[in-house]
Amino acid sequence: MPAPRAISQTDIVNKAQILLGQSKRFTELLDTDQKGIDYQTLWPIALRAALALHPWNFAIRRFRLNPDTVAPDFGWAYRYKLPPDCVRYLPWSRDAEQWFDGEVEGGFILTDQGSFIQIRCIVLVEDLSLWSALFADAMAYTLAMESCEGSTSKRGLYEDLSNGREDVLAKARRADALENGNRRAVRPMTASSWASARYRRNGWQG
Template identity: 40%
Template sequence: MTSQTRIANRAFILLGSTERIVSVEDSSPLARQVRDLWHESRREIFALHPWNCLIRRAALNRQGSPAFGYASQYQLPPDCLRWLPWSTGDCEGFEGEEEGRMILTDAAAPLRIRYIADIEDVTAWSVHLQTLMTYKLALDLCESATQIAGNVEEARVRFEGQAGDGGYLAEARRLDGLASGKRANDSARAGSKWLGSYAGTRRAPGM
């Protein structure tokens, strides 16, 4: 069964390191490095794409009104890493925007949403997401684990790719897209001001 330890050891293999850890919870320097990097590395790759295995749905209750601009506000679920606004024309669609862990909108309750959940259990991830985490962890570990600064660029190319080659990130997105039925995953980007900022572009908050 895939585990944090197996993913970490596979990352060491990708880096050409002969060292391994028995458990991410042990006291070895490598295990401590994995623990230090794991949480942030995981959340970074989760936010890069609406992975099917991480998408959840919720019906939110109204939590009063914001100071101005909208009639209602709704609290995002505690495990919500990124809200996924509905596609244009979707029957559940509404106009609104996210501010301070709240969705502000004029829509009536219950507010039905889709979102990327911050799921820590690696056994709940798809195979390609597990593999992507291996590449990401290898990139984040490479200099400290191998003591060779030049390995950073090689690990980055494996993860992100270069001109004409998207790396494993592009492949993982492609594989995840093949499992989408009703809508392409990229349609979940529509209307997300947060994602527009993350990607370096600004988009309107419409659904």
Template identity: 35%
Template sequence: MPSQLDVTAICNLALDYLDEAPLTSIDDTGAVGRWFQRNFWPMAWSLMRKHPWNFALARASLAASAVPPLFGWPNAYDLPSDCLRVLPLTTDGTENGRPVPFKVEGAQILTRQEAPLKLRYIRRIDNPGLFDGQFCDALAAALAQKAAHFITGKQSYSQAVGQIFASLINDAQSIDALEGTPDDPIDDFWLDARRA
């Protein structure tokens, strides 16, 4: 479920882990505020990219690029502008369809699959109010771990918050994976051929 938290609230959760005073705004011009301004979004997008969070999943149907690859693959498709990570391709676009070989090079997907290419991907979310609540907790702990030595001058805070982060991210990913019905088994044309 969406957290409805803003950037300042998530940064203040991180500061709570470090027993530090909260920011009044992410636009705070002090050293701590500037640190969060530099680090919040790169860390949020990095954490998003590491797991197929339900709140960040997207689908697209891509037309072939006007310029095919020079060699090796017959088709190229331009990545969506908000794409953080391409999920495994399948012939029908479903999670458990027949796998399709592909490579990501630069801002394109190279494959033998004909257009349109049905794509599932992790998209970049730029509104923290859309983040899952447990993702926010894990992000706050990750920020606290990275900021710990800079803010407190104590390495022990980084280690302690690192353990909290490991627990939070494990729980968040487990719960995120349980939202929805179980997937159908992967299409297996070998099994289908034996049954025929």
């Protein structure tokens, strides 16, 4: 049996076309075709948006960061520059040994943790051969949503696409959890728990 064909950018664009109810299919994205130009323009925007939606296993990387030579003006003792390809920083849960208190501001992590910090990030992965099938699906939904965003005549379609993407994300959460198994707590904090930890530092118990 021949090996399955790798997913291409054109495959994802054509899936977006199907989701949008468009009959046109692309064999390649040409600069002479306005719709193809539109998709090429939207691609990097949609890619970053889709990656940031979920801590995709294939896109998570670990980094050990050294402090920047310039300290924050006030509030924190140190700052650490986020990696340039970081799409979304994933704070550790409080029960992880790598946890530290801090916040993200202007491309830096601000904290009182000195010497070094260990972090996890969702990074920009442009190599489609590394993508999971569910991420490719989420990317097609995101690309379709970007295509019809702002059009009042497509508001209902946008909501349908958003619901469809949520279904894909729910499958991705289950699939990634199965891949992770029962590994010791290294999960990222949710946005709400990160905010709670930050404000507890300043005496707010919310």
